[in-house]
Amino acid sequence: MDKISRFPDELLVKVLTFLPTKEAVSTSILSKRWEHLWMWLPKLEYDDQHYSESERKRLRCFIVRSLPLHKAHVIESLRLKLSNSHYFKPQVIKWIVATAVSRNVRELDISYSSYPEKLNTLPSNLYTSKSLVVLKLSDWILLAVPPMVCLPSLKTLQLQQVAYFNEESLQRLLSNCPALEELKVDIWKDDNTRKFTIVVPSLQRLSLFIPFDYGIDGLVIKTPSLKYFKLRIHSSISHYCLVEHMPNLIEAYIDVEFPNIRSLIESITSVKRLEICLEVLYEEGIVFSQLEHLKLCRCKDCTSNLLVRLLKDSPNLRVLDLYEMIDHYYCGIIPWNPPSTVPACMLSSLQIFNWSAYSGVPGERDLAIYMLKNASQLKTATILSDECDIPELEMLKELAFASRASTTCEFIVNESTASFASIVRELVIEIDASSTETQFILPRSLYTTGSRTLVTLKLQNAVLVDASEAVSFPLLKTLSLISMKYPRDAFIRRLLSSCPVLEDLFVVKCLGDNVACLVVRVPSLKFLTVRTTAEVGYHQGLVLDVPSLEFLDIVDYTDGFCLVENSMHKVVEAHLDVTYSHPQQLLASLTSLVQLSLCLTTSMDAHFDGTIFRQLEQLKVCTCETTEWLDLLMRLLKAAPNLRFIVLELSKFHGIRTGDPILGWNQPSRVPECLLSTLEYFDWRQYGGTEEEKQVARYILGNSGRLGLATFYPKSTNPVKNLQMLKGLSM
Numbered sequence: 001m002d003k004i005s006r007f008p009d010e011l012l013v014k015v016l017t018f019l020p021t022k023e024a025v026s027t028s029i030l031s032k033r034w035e036h037l038w039m040w041l042p043k044l045e046y047d048d049q050h051y052s053e054s055e056r057k058r059l060r061c062f063i064v065r066s067l068p069l070h071k072a073h074v075i076e077s078l079r080l081k082l083s084n085s086h087y088f089k090p091q092v093i094k095w096i097v098a099t100a101v102s103r104n105v106r107e108l109d110i111s112y113s114s115y116p117e118k119l120n121t122l123p124s125n126l127y128t129s130k131s132l133v134v135l136k137l138s139d140w141i142l143l144a145v146p147p148m149v150c151l152p153s154l155k156t157l158q159l160q161q162v163a164y165f166n167e168e169s170l171q172r173l174l175s176n177c178p179a180l181e182e183l184k185v186d187i188w189k190d191d192n193t194r195k196f197t198i199v200v201p202s203l204q205r206l207s208l209f210i211p212f213d214y215g216i217d218g219l220v221i222k223t224p225s226l227k228y229f230k231l232r233i234h235s236s237i238s239h240y241c242l243v244e245h246m247p248n249l250i251e252a253y254i255d256v257e258f259p260n261i262r263s264l265i266e267s268i269t270s271v272k273r274l275e276i277c278l279e280v281l282y283e284e285g286i287v288f289s290q291l292e293h294l295k296l297c298r299c300k301d302c303t304s305n306l307l308v309r310l311l312k313d314s315p316n317l318r319v320l321d322l323y324e325m326i327d328h329y330y331c332g333i334i335p336w337n338p339p340s341t342v343p344a345c346m347l348s349s350l351q352i353f354n355w356s357a358y359s360g361v362p363g364e365r366d367l368a369i370y371m372l373k374n375a376s377q378l379k380t381a382t383i384l385s386d387e388c389d390i391p392e393l394e395m396l397k398e399l400a401f402a403s404r405a406s407t408t409c410e411f412i413v414n415e416s417t418a419s420f421a422s423i424v425r426e427l428v429i430e431i432d433a434s435s436t437e438t439q440f441i442l443p444r445s446l447y448t449t450g451s452r453t454l455v456t457l458k459l460q461n462a463v464l465v466d467a468s469e470a471v472s473f474p475l476l477k478t479l480s481l482i483s484m485k486y487p488r489d490a491f492i493r494r495l496l497s498s499c500p501v502l503e504d505l506f507v508v509k510c511l512g513d514n515v516a517c518l519v520v521r522v523p524s525l526k527f528l529t530v531r532t533t534a535e536v537g538y539h540q541g542l543v544l545d546v547p548s549l550e551f552l553d554i555v556d557y558t559d560g561f562c563l564v565e566n567s568m569h570k571v572v573e574a575h576l577d578v579t580y581s582h583p584q585q586l587l588a589s590l591t592s593l594v595q596l597s598l599c600l601t602t603s604m605d606a607h608f609d610g611t612i613f614r615q616l617e618q619l620k621v622c623t624c625e626t627t628e629w630l631d632l633l634m635r636l637l638k639a640a641p642n643l644r645f646i647v648l649e650l651s652k653f654h655g656i657r658t659g660d661p662i663l664g665w666n667q668p669s670r671v672p673e674c675l676l677s678t679l680e681y682f683d684w685r686q687y688g689g690t691e692e693e694k695q696v697a698r699y700i701l702g703n704s705g706r707l708g709l710a711t712f713y714p715k716s717t718n719p720v721k722n723l724q725m726l727k728g729l730s731m
Contacts, residue, residue, distance in 0.1 A: 013040045021045045023719045039069065042076035049083055060087045067099050074131065075100055077107035088112075090120045098123035106153075107134035112141060119163055127151065127173075137162050145169045149176040156181065161188040171197045178202065189214060201225060210235055219243075221267075227251070229268065233258060243267040254278070255297070255325055277325055281305050288314045295321040299328040304336055304363070311343035319352040320371075336366040342374045351379045358385045368399055376405040426456040430482075459484055466491060471498040478503070483510040493519045503527065509536050517541035521565075529553040532560070544568070552590070554578055564589040572615075576600070577622070577651070587611060599624060599651060600632060616640040620647040623686070630696065634668060643674035646700075649685040667695075671703045679704045685713040689725035697729055 007015075016027065016038055025038045046063060048056045078100045082088045093112065100108060102125065112120055119142035126132070127149045135151075137143070138160035145165065154177045164170055170193070174180065182205040183198070194217040198206065203223040207230040210216055214235045221243040223229075229246065230253040243264050251273040256264070258279070265282040268274070272290050277297035291314040296307055311317065353371050358364060372381060383399060410426070454473055458480040466487040473479075476499045486492050492515055496502070504527040509515065518541070520528065525546045532540050532555065540560040549568045553575040556562070562580055568589050575597040580586070583600060588611045590596070596613070599622035619636060623629045629648075637643065682700055687693060701710055712729070714722040 012037055016041060017043055019719060026720060027723070039066070039071045041070075042072045042074065044070075044075065044077070045079040045081075047079075047081040048088075049081060053086075056087045060092065063096060064092070067096065070103065073104070075103045075105040077109070077134075078105050079107075079109040081111045081113075083113045090118060093120045094123050098125055101125045101129050101132070104131040105129070106131055107136075108132060109134070109136040110141065111136075111138045113139050124148075129153075136160075143169050143173070145173045147172075149173060151177045151180075153179060155179055156183075158184040160184070160186040163188055163191050164193045167193050167195050169193075171199070174198060174200050181205065183207070185209070187211060187214060194218075196220070198223065204228065206230070208232070224248075229253070229271075231256060231264070246270060252276075275325070276306075276310075277328065278302065278306060281309060284309070286313055289316065291317055293317075293319040293321075295323060297325045297328055298322050299324055304367070307367075308337070308339050308343075311345060312339065315344045316349050317345040318349055319354075320350060321354045321356070323354075323356045336363045336370065338366075338370050346371075346375045347377075349377060350375045351377055353378060353381045354384075355382070356384045358383045360385065365399075369403075372399070372404045372409070374405055375409075378404070378406040378409045380410045425453060427454055428456075428458045429462055430458070430460040458482075464491065464495075471495055473499045474501070476502055480506040482506070482508040483513075485510070485513050486515055489515050489517060489519070493521070496520060496522055500524065505529070507531070509533075509540065511536050517543060519543040521545040523547060525549055527551045530556070532556040532558055534558055552576075556580065562586045568592075584611075591615075594618065596620070596636075598622065598632070598636075600628065611639060613640045614642060616643055618645040618647075619643055620649060622651045623648055624650055630692075634672075637672035637674055638668075641673040642678050644678050645681045645683075646679065647683040647685070648687075649683075667699060675700065675703045676705050678706060680706055680708045682707060682710040683713075684711070686715045687712045687725070688715050689728065694728060701729065 012034075019027075021038075021041065021044050027034050027038060046059060048059055051059065078096075080093070080096065082093070093110070097108065097110070101123065108126075119140055121142050121144050122137075124146050126135075127146055128151075130150075130152055132151055133153050134156040135154060136156075136158040138158070139162070141162045143159065143162050143164050145168075149172060151173075157173075157177065157180060159170075170185070174183070177200065180200050180202055183200065183203055184205075184207040185196075185198075186209040187193070189211045194215060196208075196216070196218070197220040198208070199220070199222040201222075201224060203226055205228040206221070206223055206226055208221075210233045212234040216233070216235055216239050218240045219233075219242070223246060224244065225248055226246045227248055227250045229249060229251070232253075233256045235258065239258060239260075241258065241260060241263055243266075245267050247270050249268055249271045252268045252271045253275045254264070254268070255275075255277045256279070261278065261280065262283055265286055269286060269288055270290055271288065273293040273295075274288070274291055275295040275297075277300065279300055279302070281302050288310070294310060294314060294317055296303065296310065300306070307322075311320075353375060355364075355368065358368070368383060372378070375381075452472065453475055455475050456478040457473070457476060458478075460480075460482040461484070463485045464487070471494060479496075479499065479502055481492075496505070496519075499522065501524050502522050503524060505520065505522065505525055506529045507518065508531040509518065513536070516537075518530065518532075520530075520543065523546070526548055528544075528546060528549055528551070530542060530553070532542075534557040536558060538558050538560070540556065540558040542554070542556065542560070542562045543565065544562065545565040546568060547566050547570070549571050551573050552568070552571055554562070554577070556578045559579050559581065561582065562578070562585075564585055569592050571590055571592055573595040574590055574593055576583070576586070577597075577599040579601045581601075591611060591613055593613055593616050595618040596616055597620040613636075619640065621629055621633050621636070633648070679700075682704065684697065687697070697712070701707065712726060714725055716722055716725070
């Protein structure tokens with residue numbers, strides 16, 4: 001008997017719940033015992049979105065035949081995502097729902113995206129279910145609520161583009177859900193309901209969407225327990241709006257176009273986080289005393305005046321974002337009329353100011369300069385631009401050197417995907433090389449006179465030019481150089497030698513970077529990452545003199561070399577993915593490792609016999625080199641007597657580099673010490689189940705005396721094949 005068959009039915013059913021329903025049902029062919037196990041599944045999901053006509057017909061027959069016989073005492077969830085009215089007619093949908101309700105379904109999710117001759121109606125027993133906790137309905141469903149309604153357990157209700165039998169249907173349903181906590185209503189544009197009343201004392205989350213040009217007559221909302229409120233009314237037709245105060249409100253998203261908004265705005269004054277877009281300015285005298293985070297959409301003509309009023313009315317504001325909501329379009333002009341007195345929040349509480357899609361027109365520039373000049377507690381100001389025609393250095397000069405009330409403010413300017421962090425302690429310049437063919441040449445002052453106080457420097461897709469002045473970064477601790485171009489090899493050596501306290505170095509080499517051999521001689525360095533792909537060119541070199549290094553990550557596909565000048569006896573973690581023909585010196589310098597991730601193109605020349613990794617506890621070996629990784633694994637097992645964790649994995653970036661099968665399995669004459677005494681965890685990912693792989697797996701499982709957990713993740717997505725493959729390991 002295989003190990004899986006020894007598990008109790010309850011555990012096997014739990015395993016099946018992690019599979020899609022279709023795949024769980026397919027396990028019924030494995031054996032007599034598995035034949036009916038799936039019928040105990042507490043969660044069922046049926047989706048015909050990509051089915052052929054014949055498959056849809058079989059699905060309908062299967063559901064109709066099996067659902068009444070389902071053995072689970074309670075159906076935790078039933079999800080139907082159907083798209084064809086020919087096979088799933090309204091009466092079939094109604095029967096399925098009625099059957100599920102009779103089986104005490106707790107969550108019901110129905111989506112019907114076809115175009116039936118008539119809308120689907122739901123059975124009457126649904127509206128009196130005592131077990132239903134979650135109900136989600138969308139598309140082509142008619143909500144015909146009967147006079148007798150009682151859903152005592154319902155906590156979540158989502159109604160997306162459904163139709164209502166009359167204007168009382170929604171109100172009657174909601175008034176009989178005493179435990180309802182979450183409600184989402186998206187109105188169908190062709191529905192004829194014109195008045196909406198939402199009165200739910202227990203409600204904590206509410207999302208209501210009314211589409212463009214929908215002729216709404218009135219809206220009443222009474223939800224005193226509400227914490228999260230999202231209201232999108234894109235109809236500009238005038239109507240009454242009565243919303244009672246929400247004293248517990250934490251977060252609100254308001255996007256409305258109708259004019260009479262006083263009641264709405266007064267109801268949300270307790271909010272802490274507010275996203276808002278209004279067509280008109282709300283009346284004076286309203287105070288948001290608890291508002292801390294404001295996100296203001298800038299697409300309307302009244303944005304400037306609305307911003308001034310919100311700043312005045314929010315004395316404790318800490319974060320201000322200017323942005324555009326999804327599907328909103330900015331007119332391109334913000335006429336800025338500064339207030340006569342500086343709002344209190346700018347003097348006492350505002351700490352973060354973010355502006356996305358900045359275009360640099362005069363009104364925007366005046367507003368940005370006003371914020372910097374008057375926000376005395378500001379810690380961070382970020383200006384992001386989508387415009388490609390703004391002269392980035394002019395914008396940098398205009399805003400970065402504007403007068404600031406806060407002397408500690410970190411100021412970040414971003415043009416397109418190029419960001420300039422002009423604060424003296426951190427500088428980030430990331431150029432989107434795909435958006436321009438022009439090389440971005442950095443000024444010499446960047447790494448000479450302007451570098452004295454930099455702690456972090458991150459550069460990408462730019463050109464560094466040589467400088468006659470002395471290069472000096474006396475405080476620099478973090479340096480990132482991604483796809484940069486240099487005058488020559490010697491320049492980057494000079495650059496690194498000018499960083500006496502550098503701790504973290506990240507380098508990505510690129511084609512034409514003028515560096516054939518990267519020399520890293522930095523005594524203080526603790527973290528080093530180097531990326532060199534084959535497109536850079538072949539036979540690239542790397543020289544290391546980093547005695548304080550603790551973390552090493554090298555990717556090099558150029559068939560080059562790595563020379564270690566001094567021992568790296570402090571390195572505890574290394575990730576090596578290299579095509580070096582002679583990596584033995586590099587490996588021999590890493591005997592202090594605790595964690596090692598390794599992918600080598602060849603292990604035959606990687607002789608580290610005599611090199612012992614006594615502290616190595618975690619080993620990960622890539623299996624992409626089908627003829628070498630097994631030999632490499634055996635050598636490492638012998639050289640790591642205290643190994644506790646092994647992971648075998650085919651890297652998602654590699655695939656199989658050769659088409660050769662794994663060499664025949666030659667069992668070692670002596671079992672490695674780590675298998676006998678220390679190995680606790682073995683993980684094999686993309687396990688293929690070939691005969692050679694099976695022999696390797698059985699050897700490790702059979703000889704690991706302290707193994708606590710072995711995990712296999714098969715390549716195949718076929719659950720039946722995978723179960724048979726795993727059974728083979730236990731034989």
